[in-house]
Amino acid sequence: MNTHEYQAKEILRKYGVPIPDFRIVRNESEIAEAIASLGVDEAVVKIQVHAGGRGKAGGVKIGSSRSQIEALAKSMLGMKIVNNQTGPDGIIANEVMITPAISIAKEYYIGCTIDRKNACASLIASPEGGVEIEEVAAKHPEQILTLPFDLHVGLRNFQLVRLVKFMGWEKEHAKVGMKIAKALTKAFVDCDGDLLEINPLVMTKENEIIALDAKLSIDDNALYRQKEIAQFYDPTQVKESELRAHEAGLVYIPLVGTVGCMVNGAGLAMATMDMINHHGGSPANFLDVGGSATVEKVTEGFKIILDDPNVKAILVNIFGGIMDCKTIAEGVIAATKEVKPEVPIVVRLEGTNVAEGKKMIQKSDVAVITAEDLSDAAKKVIEAVK
Ligand code: ADP
Numbered sequence: 048m049n050t051h052e053y054q055a056k057e058i059l060r061k062y063g064v065p066i067p068d069f070r071i072v073r074n075e076s077e078i079a080e081a082i083a084s085l086g087v088d089e090a091v092v093k094i095q096v097h098a099g100g101r102g103k104a105g106g107v108k109i110g111s112s113r114s115q116i117e118a119l120a121k122s123m124l125g126m127k128i129v130n131n132q133t134g135p136d137g138i139i140a141n142e143v144m145i146t147p148a149i150s151i152a153k154e155y156y157i158g159c160t161i162d163r164k165n166a167c168a169s170l171i172a173s174p175e176g177g178v179e180i181e182e183v184a185a186k187h188p189e190q191i192l193t194l195p196f197d198l199h200v201g202l203r204n205f206q207l208v209r210l211v212k213f214m215g216w217e218k219e220h221a222k223v224g225m226k227i228a229k230a231l232t233k234a235f236v237d238c239d240g241d242l243l244e245i246n247p248l249v250m251t252k253e254n255e256i257i258a259l260d261a262k263l264s265i266d267d268n269a270l271y272r273q274k275e276i277a278q279f280y281d282p283t284q285v286k287e288s289e290l291r292a293h294e295a296g297l298v299y300i301p302l303v304g305t306v307g308c309m310v311n312g313a314g315l316a317m318a319t320m321d322m323i324n325h326h327g328g329s330p331a332n333f334l335d336v337g338g339s340a341t342v343e344k345v346t347e348g349f350k351i352i353l354d355d356p357n358v359k360a361i362l363v364n365i366f367g368g369i370m371d372c373k374t375i376a377e378g379v380i381a382a383t384k385e386v387k388p389e390v391p392i393v394v395r396l397e398g399t400n401v402a403e404g405k406k407m408i409q410k411s412d413v414a415v416i417t418a419e420d421l422s423d424a425a426k427k428v429i430e431a432v433k
């Protein structure tokens with residue numbers, strides 16, 4: 048789950064990361080008061096959306112007088128940005144941050160994420176932070192330092208020493224830099240983050256190190272114990288289809304291909320997508336109906352998949368382990384009768400009572416193509432797309 052910049056900043060501030068003062072406004076009538084209480088004549092106005100790249104998209108602007116700041120904030124409330132992080136529908140800002148303008152001497156990047164390859168958490172840092180960080184990572188990997196750390200131990204002292212050297216921080220700056228890195232890793236672990244980053248962390252012209260941006264996304268599986276962060280869930284920042292899936296208790300991740308996938312379990316979803324790719328197709332989504340798929344869930348799943356105009360065929364690949372294939376067959380039949388999809392559907396069932404389940408589908412008058420195994424299913428669905 049993603050959060051807003053201001054929410055991430057509030058968390059980081061509690062852990063001791065230096066964050067400049069800010070105000071959040073949600074409607075025009077709050078703007079003048081917010082500027083007055085900040086007490087500055089030069090401020091940066093920033094849209095609050097669940098996407099990065101705001102600066103490049105015109106969502107971060109500096110105002111050099113109170114009236115200019117006010118005008119900027121007005122123009123940014125309700126502003127929509129479209130970039131590679133938002134998808135083609137874009138994303139709307141319902142909240143805007145007003146924060147003092149900082150004179151920047153240098154921008155750094157520092158963040159924590161899960162390093163899946165090495166199965167541990169990592170701190171990633173660069174002395175070349177800012178809005179071009181992706182380009183730096185691609186073209187100058189030597190400018191990026193990765194420090195793996197144990198969730199229970201955090202960064203070791205020798206790693207902190209390496210970090211401050213790499214960033215070029217000396218004396219007092221080295222101390223502050225180490226403190227920030229420790230705070231960041233602790234907050235990341237405590238929040239069950241999958242990403243917590245500060246970009247840019249800056250050296251001001253007054254020689255102070257402070258965080259000008261923050262981004263936190265946390266593992267959905269930890270929401271049950273992250274009650275405070277769970278309250279930050281902002282349905283206005285989530286795509287309509289994802290919202291519906293969320294409400295129905297389904298995991299739905301839209302992708303860019305043409306084969307809609309309905310599966311149960313993330314492992315099976317991965318295998319299904321791999322197999323589709325292997326046979327020359329491309330998945331349009333990842334929809335996991337979970338271990339307890341009911342007729343209602345399967346029906347809602349079909350509706351969500353079919354809302355995507357790119358879907359040219361659907362592959363239902365369900366393993367009846369905890370569930371019975373008869374229940375799944377019942378769900379598929381009922382759902383196809385209700386939703387009446389206009390695209391071909393390929394069904395591959397395996398597991399408990401598979402023979403009965405298949406028989407039920409064959410006997411019903413729904414037009415689905417049955418498949419023998421995963422490879423057969425992938426081939427058939429790709430054929431159906433054509
Ligand atoms: P995004 O990463 O979404 O583009 P940022 O908050 O990082 O948004 O802002 C983009 C750039 O704007 C930063 O890299 C920084 O150069 C500048 N910026 C952001 N906040 C401030 C601020 N308070 N004062 C001065 N410059 C800022």
Ligand code: MG
Binds near residue numbers: 099177178246260
């Ligand atoms: Mg940024």
